[in-house]
Amino acid sequence: MWFLFILIFGALLWLLWTISGNTRDAVDRQIEIQRELKQLNALLSEKFIEQPDRSISPARGASTAASTVITVKPESNVSSANETIHTAQININDADIKTLQTLPGVGKTVAQKIIDARPFTAIKSLSAIPGISDEMLQKLEPLITI
Numbered sequence: 001m002w003f004l005f006i007l008i009f010g011a012l013l014w015l016l017w018t019i020s021g022n023t024r025d026a027v028d029r030q031i032e033i034q035r036e037l038k039q040l041n042a043l044l045s046e047k048f049i050e051q052p053d054r055s056i057s058p059a060r061g062a063s064t065a066a067s068t069v070i071t072v073k074p075e076s077n078v079s080s081a082n083e084t085i086h087t088a089q090i091n092i093n094d095a096d097i098k099t100l101q102t103l104p105g106v107g108k109t110v111a112q113k114i115i116d117a118r119p120f121t122a123i124k125s126l127s128a129i130p131g132i133s134d135e136m137l138q139k140l141e142p143l144i145t146i
Helices: 002-049 108-116 123-128 134-143
Strands: 068-072 083-087
16 A cells, blocks of 8 residues: 555646756747847847848748748847838638638638638638637637638
């Protein structure tokens, strides 16, 4: 009986030790990613401060389902957000699952339901899909097109 109790107690200690190790690794990775983003932010601001009205457009041959334009504001300082991101409307009849997942509130399951329910003739017809409420549809309307 005592042997079983000691064995379970040891297993719990091992489990807690393993969880704490994974958490520590995740935090270290997040700090590393944050450092890389700060470096990229500094590089972008240094490169485009000299050219104040310059925009970055998608490369030729990029997907037409969604495109992003980044406009750099030179008057803001390096530590703050230097870019304003404008996302073009996403065509829900042509977009792939990854593109649909970029929409607010749309996860993998809802994106797959949208793909399965194609083709759409009106944006309002999205409300028939389980997981898309009227409130969510109002948020999506300015971001999507047919």
